[in-house]
Amino acid sequence: MYEKLWNSHVVAGDPAGRALIYIDKHLLHEVSTPQSFELLRTNNLRLHRPATQLAVADHAVPTRVRTLPLPPGLAHDQVALLEANCTEFGIELLPLEDSRQGIVHVISPEQGFTLPGITLVCGDSHTATHGAFGALAFGIGASECGTVMATQCLWQNRAKTMRVKFNGILQPGVSTKDLILALIGKIGAAGASGHVIEFAGSVITAASMEARMSLCNMAIEAGSRTGLIAPDDTTFNYLHGRPRAPEGSLWDDAITAWRKLPSEPDAQFDQELTIDSSNIGPQVTWGTSPDQVGAIDAPVPDSSGGSSTEKARAYMGIEAGRPLEGLPIDYAFIGSCTNGRIEDLRAAAAVIRGRKVASGVTALVVPGSGEVKAQAESEGLDTIFRAAGFEWHNSGCSLCVAMNGDLIPPGQRCVSTSNRNFEGRQGPGARTHLASPATVTASAIAGCLADIRKTV
Amino acid sequence: MTKFSSISAHAISLPDDDVDTDIIYPARFLLITEREGLARYAFADRVSNGDKRIGADHSAPILIAGRNFGCGSSREHAVWALAALGVKVILAPSFGEIFRTNCANNGILAGIVAESRIAMLRMAADASEQLLVDLTSQTVSCKGEGVPFMIGEAERESLLNGWNETTRILSLYAQNIAHFEQNQRAEAPWLWASEAQKEYN
Numbered sequence A: 001m002y003e004k005l006w007n008s009h010v011v012a013g014d015p016a017g018r019a020l021i022y023i024d025k026h027l028l029h030e031v032s033t034p035q036s037f038e039l040l041r042t043n044n045l046r047l048h049r050p051a052t053q054l055a056v057a058d059h060a061v062p063t064r065v066r067t068l069p070l071p072p073g074l075a076h077d078q079v080a081l082l083e084a085n086c087t088e089f090g091i092e093l094l095p096l097e098d099s100r101q102g103i104v105h106v107i108s109p110e111q112g113f114t115l116p117g118i119t120l121v122c123g124d125s126h127t128a129t130h131g132a133f134g135a136l137a138f139g140i141g142a143s144e145c146g147t148v149m150a151t152q153c154l155w156q157n158r159a160k161t162m163r164v165k166f167n168g169i170l171q172p173g174v175s176t177k178d179l180i181l182a183l184i185g186k187i188g189a190a191g192a193s194g195h196v197i198e199f200a201g202s203v204i205t206a207a208s209m210e211a212r213m214s215l216c217n218m219a220i221e222a223g224s225r226t227g228l229i230a231p232d233d234t235t236f237n238y239l240h241g242r243p244r245a246p247e248g249s250l251w252d253d254a255i256t257a258w259r260k261l262p263s264e265p266d267a268q269f270d271q272e273l274t275i276d277s278s279n280i281g282p283q284v285t286w287g288t289s290p291d292q293v294g295a296i297d298a299p300v301p302d303s304s305g306g307s308s309t310e311k312a313r314a315y316m317g318i319e320a321g322r323p324l325e326g327l328p329i330d331y332a333f334i335g336s337c338t339n340g341r342i343e344d345l346r347a348a349a350a351v352i353r354g355r356k357v358a359s360g361v362t363a364l365v366v367p368g369s370g371e372v373k374a375q376a377e378s379e380g381l382d383t384i385f386r387a388a389g390f391e392w393h394n395s396g397c398s399l400c401v402a403m404n405g406d407l408i409p410p411g412q413r414c415v416s417t418s419n420r421n422f423e424g425r426q427g428p429g430a431r432t433h434l435a436s437p438a439t440v441t442a443s444a445i446a447g448c449l450a451d452i453r454k455t456v
Numbered sequence B: 001m002t003k004f005s006s007i008s009a010h011a012i013s014l015p016d017d018d019v020d021t022d023i024i025y026p027a028r029f030l031l032i033t034e035r036e037g038l039a040r041y042a043f044a045d046r047v048s049n050g051d052k053r054i055g056a057d058h059s060a061p062i063l064i065a066g067r068n069f070g071c072g073s074s075r076e077h078a079v080w081a082l083a084a085l086g087v088k089v090i091l092a093p094s095f096g097e098i099f100r101t102n103c104a105n106n107g108i109l110a111g112i113v114a115e116s117r118i119a120m121l122r123m124a125a126d127a128s129e130q131l132l133v134d135l136t137s138q139t140v141s142c143k144g145e146g147v148p149f150m151i152g153e154a155e156r157e158s159l160l161n162g163w164n165e166t167t168r169i170l171s172l173y174a175q176n177i178a179h180f181e182q183n184q185r186a187e188a189p190w191l192w193a194s195e196a197q198k199e200y201n
């Protein structure tokens, strides 16, 4: 499938073996683009196709209180700059007061901006998310954002391919978040470096679009350039009728083309891996890289993993040999482009069943978009969360990245549905444990890292 | 961009593996919308924790890094901050992919050195010896002993010539792009629907 996506977007080649790849769509957010627009201005360049761009502010926006206009400060200025740039260059922006606002990787599929068969880029590494639709989607730097805006093209080296099949039957309480964490643990944070991972197998075929997105979202944490999943009826049903999806006869034409995208049965991959999902229990990271991960009931490894293991344990304040289960937590975070979609919130709410967040634990739910928030509220999920003692926020990146006012204090421990447990990611000195929405909720209630299988 | 061919300078060794972009440039400084003057944010959290190996007060034009350097986010701020520190060359056994591209787009040489050869460079760095990095021959040498490094052919050309990728694409490939677009309009008209409507109106 990667080959098909690649071949259908080659504009030209160069002697160095690279290909100039046509970029169909570009998502913009406030953080990665100020300098891209500057690049356009400095070189006196115009936008090649403004209609292929969509902008939204998500990283820097406060989620706790959303009084508009934003209070004075850097975040206000950054969002205002995005607005001014979009106006100047004729790019559509979903404003903060719009219910369609949210995290780029949540709103784009929601609006039908993400489509199968396209190339899509964004100045954000988790652009891989959109691969769940059978799009070739990858994160780029700010300079490249400028290049795409001016030329609609990027030079790329062709990647190698890896197919990972998830077969078997998921244990109760286990989600695709656990699968991807287990995979990263198995192959390492650079295990798929230079590759594009295509996910397949019976578990993937049966998975919803939300679950597929969680999986592709984190493919890059294994070093992969992006994740891919073959589009099928689940994909088409999700997209049908979305605001920006093709309509009428164009929809029919598109479906016909999209059905030809999946890899042929005899397709060759540079690497293949088959995983029996039945053996995978709930996963939680213990270190400061997403590959420092294990099953909730497994012991934290000792220094046999090298010096980085020891350093990570020191930063995380965690001893070797003890299981993750039972480790006391201070914060619980449900949200982000990995797990901030409606299905994630439903999975979390289902764990609560009348119980309350443990005393001493601050727990928050941050919907991935205004639409997710509205949908959750119409289902009464906000009432369930609030009654249990969770904070209910406005949409944004929030605690996934400590730059919007939501912050974990130094030395405090947070169990989080986000995608990165790097040093300082949730605030200087903050300790992050990545896990699924169900595990995070069960842990919030228990006051410590908890095995969801014992509470479902 | 300015052309790059060779440099002779001191180096800093930072052997840690998986130094991610959050370490190089902590997220809370991403609110800054300029690309100049970011030196004081480079490695800021490590510096404030007493790690003085590299930061605003201690730097060198050449950085000998560990495996998977610059992994993590796509933030180009990490590269701008390193550039602001005066870093011109980063040599490591491997890099985060987007980070490497970002380096190329900012005239920084990110070269791959075999794991087995990097120890010598670290020793030279720690002994404050001068390293000579030559892009034409793709070698880094110290006291006459040379170690090869790898860099993409295209990045090499681009650095040597000081090209601006964006304007270069426009001047060399405008016709190819137009041709591609013409085909795509016919084959995938749904990707052009919103623009087609505007044209009719």
Ligand code: SF4
Binding pocket: A058, A059, A103, A104, A105, A124, A126, A336, A337, A338, A396, A397, A400, A401, A418, A419
């Ligand atoms: S939720 Fe986190 S990973 Fe996703 S776009 Fe926002 S900051 Fe990036």
